[in-house]
Amino acid sequence: MTTAAPPPSRLRRLLDGGGVIALAIVVMNVTTYAFQMVAARLMGPNQYGALASLLALLLVVGVLQLGLQATAARRIAASPEDVGRVEHGMLRIAYVSSLVLCAVLLVLSPAIERLLRLDSIYPALLLAVGAIPLTIMGAQAGILQGERRWRPLAAVYLAAGVPRLAIGTVALLIRPTEGSAMAAVTLSWFVPVVIGWFTLRQGNRAEAPVSLRPMIVEIWHGSFALLAFFALSNVDIVIARNVLSDRDSGLYAAGLILTKAVLFLPQFVTVVAFPAMSTAGERRRALLRSLGVVGVLGAISVAGAVVLSGLAMIFIGGAQYSDVEDELWLFALLGTMLAALQLLVYAVLARQSRRSAFLVWAAVVVVVVVGLQVASLTALVTLVCSVDAVLLAVLLAVSLWRMKGDLALADQ
Secondary structure (H helix, E strand, C coil): CCCCCCCCCHHHHHHHHHHHHHHHHHHHHHHHHHHHHHHHHHHHHHHHHHHHHHHHHHHHHCHHHHHHHHHHHHHHHHCHHHHHHHHHHHHHHHHHHHHHHHHHHHHHHHHHHHHCCCCCCHHHHHHHHHHHHHHHHHHHHHHHHHCCCHHHHHHHHHHHHHHHHHHHHHHHHHCCCHHHHHHHHHHHCHHHHHHHHHHHCCCCCCCCCCCCHHHHHHHHHHHHHHHHHHHHHHHHHHHHHHHCCHHHHHHHHHHHHHHHHHHHCCHHHHHHHHHHHCCCCCHHHHHHHHHHHHHHHHHHHHHHHHHCHHHHHHHHCCHHHHHHHHHHHHHHHHHHHHHHHHHHHHHHHHCCCCCHHHHHHHHHHHHHHHHCCCCCHHHHHHHHHHHHHHHHHHHHHHHHHHCHHHHHHHHC
């Protein structure tokens, strides 16, 4: 007589149900921004401003990675029986596009050096090399996300954060320069790719020829929307480098450490909710519930920035950045709005809408045109908060209006 297996524990159910992703992303974000805090302390405001602008540009470069991830995850979640074809096609696209992106960035490296006022071209060249593993990781993570293989995906996310802190700290202790920091960042990006390759090395095989064109079209539109979001969330540091003094741009960059921490704090919400937002019957509820979680976490962050501003200063660089302490709550508010905007952009990708991206690009234009006229740190962060608030209201209204058809379809 066989004995029935005991039911899985509550912890096991949580880990199998996506809770491990929340833990992994929290660790990834903590270590990622711990690296930025270490860099801010060891490099000082003048040097750190250059590194922050490079990292902001790296996020923009990473939109192709996110486009690959979103496309792979959506296609596999929508058609799990076709996972072999999707996996094969997405990896082929990732390998080729990563090399193309690297070549483009190598050509643009002299312009990047001048635009960001770097000490040499060396960091810009490292940025180009880092685009290769960054892009490949996107396809790998998207395949795992679409298959809801949360544990291997969690390992990839952990490898995207922990090595950066370890390698980066050693590199900056040896030589606290923007070149040393970017060398560490570039090297660390190869770690999650190795883990992703190991996980997928005996993956599903395509049983029929794969048509890459529909995938490429979807990746293009997804990357276009994500590029708009990351341009909006990172263009302000580039503006700061050009309209503010070196010290004030470094102070602004330090404030953005808090912004990015609040932005990526609820990132696990988007990762877990995205498959549900790809289904007509679930997307409205998934979006509203996810926005509620983002709002609660954001409110706690803003309140913490007001009440515990002194403690927050320890984490963004210490006394040498004290001039930005009174504005920390604004940077936390900015991070909250960006987190909500990011969720809305992914909701747009999940329902395959292509027009909403132009609203985000319009906001980018407003920030650039008006931002180049400001003369102070406070004025710049206030401007960005105001533009993002208007965009958030418009995008939410458009999304809810478009989802009326989904409700009617779900009721049939």
